[in-house]
Amino acid sequence: MSNPVLTALLERRSIRQYTNRPITREEITTMLEAGRWAPSGKNNQPFRFLVVRSDDPRMDRLADCTIYSHVVKSAPLMIGVFLDKNSLYHELKDHQSAGACIQNIMLAAHSLGLGSVWLGQMMNNAEKVLDILSLDPATYEFITFITIGEPAKEGSSSRKPLEDIMLEQF
Template identity: 50%
Template sequence: MIDFTAHPVLAALKARRSIRAFTDEPVSREEIETILEAGRWAPSGRNNQPWRFLVVQTGDPRKVALESCTQYDHLIRDCRACICVFLEKSKKYSDMKDYQGAGACIQNMLLAVHALGLGAVWIGQIVNEPEPVFKALGLDGGIYELMAVVAVGRPDETPSSRRLPLDTLCIEPF
């Protein structure tokens, strides 16, 4: 196998972690814009780019309202910014392809967060409660479909991770 540490992108893939503890330090507009730009460059089927973003920062009453929409309320409370990721329904052409594109978009943003020395966690459970989320954010659920909320901040932890051995993930040897 090629040495991951010899290639910046591969090294970032291996080093990135979900951060669930944040400091009180702010995240700058420039950093958020960079994260969104990374998401914008994700691949999508037919290059339809159906994702849409809403950034809700500390001090915005919608952030407090968003806390009540998930069992992970502490992540939303403690982060400095929530990046809410949606698909615009009128821009979709295939549920599966568009969901895959949203996942790629979110992964791009998580890698950008890591590259900037920030921390983030992908809150997926919140999609199970779309109606309260749309109400909290003042959005029309007829126009958008909620994909995730990414909680962003400056990390206040250094978590470790492990992965299953590659041979246990391959259906057959290659």
């Protein structure tokens, strides 16, 4: 396929095991910039980011917030995505915007030859995550952490046929 955007969409996989290669500041900035450009209602840009590296003492405590702690412990980097409650425009639209932001970050990681996975299950411990990070729950809503690193092995995936998920045929 000659379209780089469509190629990235079709080739990106969730990666849950990483090498020890550190992620550069330039790579982090590239991923955050991609997230920053996600669409949002009225261009309110309610997402906020927090970068946690593997040598950060909070990493082990954050690993305890998910049943996928082995993924967190394997990752050289995590990017936290939060919503600033003072910037919200419409709750549903702002959550959709956060999803677009996360997808942008993961596609940017893929374009840099990095792997990532969205740790959605961690939301079950949102209060604990905010406490570990010393973030005020009256100001910030925890959305997710994305683990990021050089893939230690390839990911795999499959999809249902398009006709199986269409409500009507076109």
